[in-house]
Amino acid sequence: MKTNYKLELVKKNVVQLVSESELYNKLEQSDITIKFGIDPTNSDLHLGHLVPIKRLKTFQDLDYKVTLFIGDFTARLGDPSGTSKLRRKLSPEIxxxxxxxxxxxxxxxxxxxxxxxVYNSKWLKNTDLESLIDLFSYENINTLIKRKGVHQRLEEGKPVSMLEFIYPFLQAYDSVKLKVDIEIGGEDQYFNFLFTRAIQQKYGQKPEVIMTLPLLKGSDGNKMSSSSNNIIPLNQKPDNMFGQIMSINDEIMFDYLMLLSTLESEQITEWEKKVRLKEVNPMNIKMILAKDIVSQIFGNEKAEYAEEEFSNVHRNRKMPLEMPEVTIEKAVEISDMQEALIYFQFTASKRQAKYLIRESAVRLNGQTINDPFQKYSPKDGDVINVGKKTFKKIIIK
Amino acid sequence: MKTNYKLELVKKNVVQLVSESELYNKLEQSDITIKFGIDPTNSDLHLGHLVPIKRLKTFQDLDYKVTLFIGDFTARLGDPSGTSKLRRKLSPEIxxxxxxxxxxxxxxxxxxxxxxxVYNSKWLKNTDLESLIDLFSYENINTLIKRKGVHQRLEEGKPVSMLEFIYPFLQAYDSVKLKVDIEIGGEDQYFNFLFTRAIQQKYGQKPEVIMTLPLLKGSDGNKMSSSSNNIIPLNQKPDNMFGQIMSINDEIMFDYLMLLSTLESEQITEWEKKVRLKEVNPMNIKMILAKDIVSQIFGNEKAEYAEEEFSNVHRNRKMPLEMPEVTIEKAVEISDMQEALIYFQFTASKRQAKYLIRESAVRLNGQTINDPFQKYSPKDGDVINVGKKTFKKIIIK
Incomplete structure (x- = not known):
């Protein structure tokens, strides 16, 4: 296969690429080290992680080997890039x-x-202070201090941990240790990757090619991340995931199609146009998206079953056509689902609200709610139904 | 001996003491760890080092043991406190x-x-990243970044090394490792000592008592330090040291008396008064000072010999009474001693200047100059003589 063709495939949708010519040269070789680093700081992987992982799959399909860097050591520090609070240290067991x-x-x-x-504890655990001092002496911290999250907190007198400065050094050291050729990650990793390039050069190595991919947005429009409470976790039942994908808004849907589906870009662009011209119901496209993603993870059979389940609950009841809408000025503060039932006038009594939920009569966006105290804050487009006939769609102005 | 009396002796001249009551409690115990840390970053100790070392001697005279922390590991980083340039790393051999x-x-x-x-390489060499991360997580870097030398360079975009942040942590770790009770150092160490106290507490230890002493000034009025080129080194002949002490100016002389002599404070204060009233020739007091210091280091016999030497050259020739003065506006740029002879009109020819120096006919502040190319920049009060009769005193306006 021509290198040019491979290049087009692997660089699809990249945000930052440093540099294209370096990438071309790497692709000409068969034995290269392609790194994707992931710190197991949380229990759940989510759809956002799938974006770089799918890119690794592209490399594998082109017959390259990829290297998964499990940051079992650095996970215990936490990568503080872009976060505004100090991460707590994790225990080795977690x-x-x-x-x-x-x-x-x-x-x-x-x-x-x-x-x-590979696990980075393998080398980091036994790294002595002497080697660390070498490492730390190879780059100054001037750029690290200027980073948005850090600088602002310093100005405001909020605590900044030493570990936040150490992290980029250790991340770079990982690449040095295995002489990484290409590193893939989210676009929030761009700074750390540049830092890594600089350090690799100090160790006499060729700097790695940087490839960053867009960050997937959660249903709230922000970067999908566990700390933002807006994730679609991988670790759940196929039909649940199907429902969650169906609940993302139409704009974000096209990002998901580009970054996570197996569909061709041309097809996606055409749909986008048709949706804009109201020639296609976006719901139909979202169904295709949801099925595609679920199928990639769980296989085709489970995806079909999930689609059927979803259709039974939503489509067959013609939910989107007949639904009354409740418009609220902005997201009101509702603590849990039983309160929501009262607020949106499904019932007037707390006792009845609890009863309905416990009887599995209540669904939020097609998913049955079983706990009256399940936390809830209204999102634009949410659909709540009680029983088979009472549907309300929530619109936030 | 009463603890109160000990307290008075050891706290004499301290700049910062944290805290007096803690110090009192420590002094009541017989088995305490009194730390003085010194990083062998240069080849020469100088009179400035003598100030804390003499304080250690005071503790020893009161029958306490003291602990000399040789920073053989940290010396390789260099303590960047208060310096405005990055230190280069030193080799283990140096x-x-x-x-x-x-x-x-x-x-x-x-x-x-x-x-x-004790040598701090003993524990630092084998400290693994895991323990370091614990250490680094115990204090935030907010205060470290605010330090004058660091903050200013960051503002100006000048490089700041990671090692500058690591240094205070390692210094603190030293105290943690040996559960230090009292730490003694120059007043420029105050910040690091406070940092150490905070870290010791995080490790569940009682914080060390901080005792800082004034920094000795060099002949140029700045802090005596190797990098300022104004030191009176310990590693030289007694009569040379005698001469160098004689060349300090009258104001600084009283600091030296207070910090380095064995004389009583009352005596020193009285002399200070008398010098101000011109009842005493400061030269006579300086002779006592020089002899006292030289005697402490080299013994009485060598001190007497040095005094005699100095008197022969200077006093017996009545140097201070008969000398013509050469006044210059400010320190002119003179590269070496041969040029100085021409500039101050001892001779008009370079050849003759060299000849005089090589014949040992030229002295600077009583010390024979043998190298015509010895570097020289004029200092207020310098005395140059050629042969036994031609003296000139340099006055800088």
Whole structure:
């Protein structure tokens, strides 16, 4: 296969690429180290993680090996890039648990035979102060201090931990240790990757090619991340995931199509146009998207079943056509689902609200609610129904 | 001996003491760890180092053991406190050399039987990243960044090394490792000592008592330090040191008396008054000072010999009474001694200047100059003489 063709495939949708010519040269070689680093800081992988993982799959399909860098050591510090609060240190046990859960899900997409898994504790655990001092002496901290999250907190007198400065050094050291050729990550990693390039050069290595991919947005329009409470986790039932994908708004849907579906860009662009011209119901496209993603992770059979389930609950009841809408000025503060039932006038009594929920009569966006105290804050487009006939759609002005 | 009396002795001249009541409690115990840390970053100890070392001697005279912390590991980073440039890393060989030279001189003052010598490489060398991360997580860097030298360089976009942040952590770790009770140092160490106190507490230890002493000024009125080129080194002949002490100006002389002499404070204060009233020639007091210091380091016999030498050259020739003065506007740029002879009109030819110097006919502040190319920049009060009769005193306006 021509290198030019490979180049087009692997660089699709990249945000930052440093540099295209370097990438071209790397692709000409068969034995290169392609790094994707992931710190098992949380128990759940989510759809956002799928974006770089799918890119690794593209490399594998082109017959390259990829290397999964499990940051089991650095996870214990937490990567503080872009966060405005200090991360707490994690225990080795928690990291271990997260780690095995991560691999389980990643290998639903990646080919294990073309994946090398390395743990950075292997070298970091035994790194002595002497080597660290060498490492730390190779770059100044001027740029690290200027980073948005850090600078602002310093100005405001809020605490900034030493670990936040150490993290980029250790991330770079990982690349030095395995002489990484290409590093893939989210666009929030761009700074750290540049830092890594600089450090690799100090160690006499060729700097790695940087490839960053867009960050997937959650249903609230912000970057999908566990700390934002807006994730679509991988670790859930196919039909639940199907429902969650169906609940994202139409604008974000096209990002998901570009970044996560197996569909061709041309097809997606055409749909986008048709949706804008109201020639196509976006719901139909979202169905295709949801099925595509669920199928990639769980296989085709489960995806079809999930689609059927969703249709039974929503489509067959013609939910979107007949639904009354409740418009509220802005997101009101509602603590839980039982309160929501009262607020949106499904019932007037708390006792009845609880009863309905406990009887499994209440659904939020097609998913049955079983706990009256399940936390809830209204989002634009939310659909709540009680029983088979009472549907209300929530519109936030 | 009463603790109150001990307290008065050890706290004499301290700049910062944190805290007096804690110090009192420590002094009541017999088995305490009194730390003085010194990084062998240079080959020469100088009179400035003598100030804390003499304080250690005071503790020894009160029958306490003291602990000399040789920063053989941290020396390789260099303590960047208050410096405005990055220190280069030193090789282990250089550090080793400096280290043995340091001890040779320190034990001219201290009693080896009451001195414990520890090298911080012992624990720092084998400290793993895991322990370091614990250490680094115990304090935020907010205060470190605000330090004058650091903050200013960051503002100006000048490089700031990670090692500058690591240094205070490692210094604190030293105190943690040996559960230090009292730490002694120059007043420029106050910030690091406070940082150490905070870290010790995070490790569940009682914080060390901080005792800082004034920084000795060099002949140029700035802090005596190797990088300022104004030191009076310990590693030289007694009569040279005598001459150098004689060349300090009258104002600084009283600091030296307070910090380095064995004389009583009352005596010093009285002399200060008398000098102000011109009842005493400061030269006579300076002679006592020089002899006292030289005697402490080299013994009485050598001090007397040095005094005699100095008197022969200077006093017997009535140098201070008969000398013509050369007044210059400010320190002119003169490269070496041969040029100085021409500039101050001892001779008109370079050839003759060289000849005079090579014949040992030229002295600067009583010390024979043998190298025509010895670097020289004029200082207020410098006395140059050629042969036995031609003296000139340099006055800088």
């Amino acid at each position: 990291v271990q648990q997260n780690m095995s859960s991560y691999q389980e899900w990643i290998f639903k997409i990646l080919n294990p035979d073309k994946t090398r898994v | 550090v080793q050399q400096n280290m043995s030279s340091y001890q040779e001189w320190i034990f001219k003052i201290l009693n080896p039987d009451k001195t414990r010598v």
